[in-house]
Amino acid sequence: MAKKVALLQGNQACAAGAMYAGCTFFAGYPITPSTEVAEELSISLPTIGGKFIQMEDEIAAMAAVIGASLTGAKSITATSGPGVSLKQELIGYACIAEVPCVIINVMRGGPSTGMPTGPGQSDVMQAMWGTHGDHAAIALVPSSVQEIFTETVRAFNLAEKYRMPVQVLFDEIVGHMRERIVFPEPGELEIINRAAPTDPPETYKPYDATKGQVPPLASFGSGYKFHVTGLNKAADGFPTTKAEYVDAEERRQVNKVNDHAAAIESNEEYLTEDAEVLVWAYGSTARSARYAVNELRKEGIKAGLFRPITLWPFPAKRTAELAKQCKAIVVSEMNLGQMIHEVERAAKGNCTVVGEFRVDGEPINPGQIAAKVKEVM
């Protein structure tokens, strides 16, 4: 049987991906340019007995998502930069309490209310360092409608596997544009469900590192009782200030991601084998970059594209290798230079790193990128 196809907005594909992943809970507060994610889920969640709640604000929405996840429900919220700013305290809470959840950030211009209907890519550092304290972060940056679907599914998988919040960031352009999507059949994409505890309720400890880097999380309502707090805690979940516990827990929570960075990493490379100049771009900007690379190749310029799909953890190893191969890297992003700092750090001076930025609410067009490549040749 032919697969189901449709012309969908990126935001609609995100909601469809969440449903495919087994999401049963959404809480959020509408905000342009993310609202269609909520709108779609408000229609589809009730059809499977899931819950959709429009909360009084973004902070409450994040709290509801954490609470729902603690009952075992795959949970999601969708917002834009201003909403993510408000959620930061609770994102940190989900990090330390190790509660799986997915946060969708459809990026617009900023800071603050910024430009609601214009695209931006200026929340990419916030995805890593928005909440205070040492913590691991996973952030995915799809660049097509189809990829928004698959990366939303992957976000749920990673959230459940590593027991943590995972962010999916795409700009307004990809969120609002419509493209054909081919829906994967059930079972076609991997779905990771939460590991159930093997200990009985009497001896269960929610942060027992002897159970592995990611201890199993019991669901409230299944007979398990345990303490959840934002404080540093011992294996049983109760607060502690004992140095050995605090240190070990902090390191475990960061290493559970960093030790598996290679498995979480996902990139696309286009014409990089013989590239002399590399364009490093993500999201909708990577689409402009690909167009520019094709135009440059027609002129005999050996340009290539590196497109991270996992933005955090940062693809340092591959970026470093390409920095040794290429004369220059052009980092193009719809902000005034954020990921370029990470690229420079990875390049370690092995090649020139320059930026091509734009923050006027217009997309970075292929001509801009091509001109910058020629400038550094």
Next chain:
Amino acid sequence: MSQRYEIRFSGAGGQGLITAGIILAEAASIIEGKSAVQSQSYGPEARGGASKSEVIISDAPIDYPKATIVDACLAMTQEAADKYANGIKEGGLLLLDADYVQKTPVGNFKVYRLPIMRIAKVDVGREIVANVVALGAVVGMTGVVSREAAEEAVLRKVPEAFKELNKKAFNLGFEKGKELLN
């Protein structure tokens, strides 16, 4: 058809031009199996203001989703014409609503005029289908998708009770568009 064909629909917010773009993209990508991307830009207003919807159609996968050089542009209002009737390629096509655009944008492209709103109101009977009249005219003039595919895409989009109305609007627009080329 060249590899990449770019169409821009522009007018006042609420005139249904984003819908016209979506229908065209559906005709190309879902019915004809080509690659198509539809995007839009709009202001914070829910109604009024100038809005545009762009459709890129290609035989190959589409990377950059916005217009680079427009093959065909529609402007339903003066504000839209002033703001969006630019970046049209040499020898390209600009279709204006004959009643609502007085000042014609200047450029190296062919300008056509059709009283789209009037056709919708007087000939079809409902002003609300002006976007479908416009879509019909653009398809008739450009042939970027087949008449059958576009009509099917229109009918898929509208509720049963409005199918005849929209069919009439599309076909009238298509015929009038074709006539303009003669």
